Amino acid sequence: MVLYFSATGNTKLIAEKLAQRLGDESVNLLTRIRNKDYSSIHSDRPLVICSPVYVSELPSFFSDYLKRVSLTGCREVYGILTNGGFSGIAGAQMKRIIKQKGMEFRGYAEFKLPSNHITNKSHAEIDEEEITKRIKESLSKAECVAEVIMHGGHFKNRHIFLFEYLVTVPVAPVLCYFNQMTKDFWVKGNCVSCGKCARLCPLNIIEMQGGKPVWKEKRCAHCMSCIQNCPVEAIEYKDITEGRKRYSVVGSPREV
Ligand SMILES: Cc1cc2nc3c(=O)[nH]c(=O)nc-3n(C[C@H](O)[C@H](O)[C@H](O)COP(=O)(O)O)c2cc1C
Ligand code: SF4
Ligand code: SF4
Incomplete structure (x- = not known):
């Protein structure tokens, strides 16, 4: 079984490709994460757990x-x-998490795809050609990754140095604390009140009030789902995102 969370479709794309190659089912964890539903998931075949990377870590909600x-x-x-x-x-x-659950971790495979971190000032926009290239290369890599899983192999992973933990573990939460404020999201007049942003938020912190989204918490995971998937690009962040191209594989011609 292939389990995944995906805000803008990169992880979904790989998860579904792997499930298809493995002849297994893929399960989108969004609803379970939103509802804090930790009820058991059973699989008779190896589990494939798929996640995006946020600030060099797993998303904390994931x-x-x-x-x-x-x-x-x-x-x-x-x-x-x-x-x-x-x-x-x-x-x-x-x-670490998998081992703590008494399960056997067989390594991880990494896929370089377009960054969706549009609210980050240093986020570099890449052109359609590069987007297509990364998606194509990742889908082709997924074929090899599926082979390894199918044959019960292991992935070899690079050594992670102590200094990487020493830098990431204390610094990432501080960066998130100061940079992931929800008050900096704002909604333009072209919002069509569809509620998609509220339905997609993995933290379930967007509420529709008077037909417009309202962020109920001061901070969020900055997964980018609301801002990237709004059908009319009505959500902006500070003065950073206006005019920036939105990115999502979901529902776009890029979806394979
Ligand atoms: C808050 C945030 C932090 C991110 N941090 C990193 C990072 O540290 N390294 C990286 O390579 N990509 C980073 N990214 C890019 C995402 O990992 C990447 O675009 C991912 O494939 C998105 O997956 P999704 O489309 O399934 O949501 C970040 C994205 C967000 C939203
Ligand atoms: S997704 Fe966009 S259009 Fe739909 S409610 Fe949210 S802000 Fe409005
Ligand atoms: S408010 Fe938007 S960016 Fe923040 S966690 Fe929810 S969907 Fe993601």
Whole structure:
């Protein structure tokens, strides 16, 4: 079984490709994460757990969910990470969580896809040609990754140095604390009140009030789902995102 969370479709694309190659089912964890539903998930075949990378780590809502959910059946787990180029300590985090659950971690595979981090000032926009190239290369890599899983192999992962933990573990939460404020999202007049942003938020913190989204918490995970998937691009962030191209594989011609 292939389990995944995906805000803008990169992880979904890889998860579904793997499920198709493995002849297995893929399960989108969005509703379970939103509802804090940790009820058991059973798989008789190895689990493939797929996540994006946020600030060199697993998204905190994803690691919290993984720690709590009950996983029954086959004890073998493969990790899949999608990123814009660097996974930091995310793979090691996943390994630790899986081992703590008494399961066998068989390594993780990384996929370099377009970064969706549009609210980050230093986020570099890439052109359609580069987007297509990364997607094509990742889909082709997924074929090889599926072969390894199918044959019960292991992924070899690079050594993660102590200094990487020492830098990431204290610094990432501080960066998130100061940079992931919800008050900086604002909604333009062209909002069509469809409620998609509210339905897609993994933290379930967007409420529709008077036909417009309202963020109920001061901070969020900055997964980019609301801002990137709005059908009319009505959501903006500070003065950073106006005029910036939105990115999502979901529902776009890029979806394969
Ligand atoms: C808050 C945030 C932080 C991110 N941090 C990293 C990072 O540290 N390294 C990286 O390579 N990509 C980073 N990214 C890019 C995503 O990992 C990448 O685009 C991922 O494939 C998105 O997956 P999705 O489309 O399934 O949501 C970040 C994205 C967000 C939203
Ligand atoms: S997704 Fe966009 S159009 Fe729909 S409610 Fe949210 S802001 Fe409005
Ligand atoms: S408010 Fe938007 S960016 Fe923040 S966690 Fe929810 S969907 Fe993601």
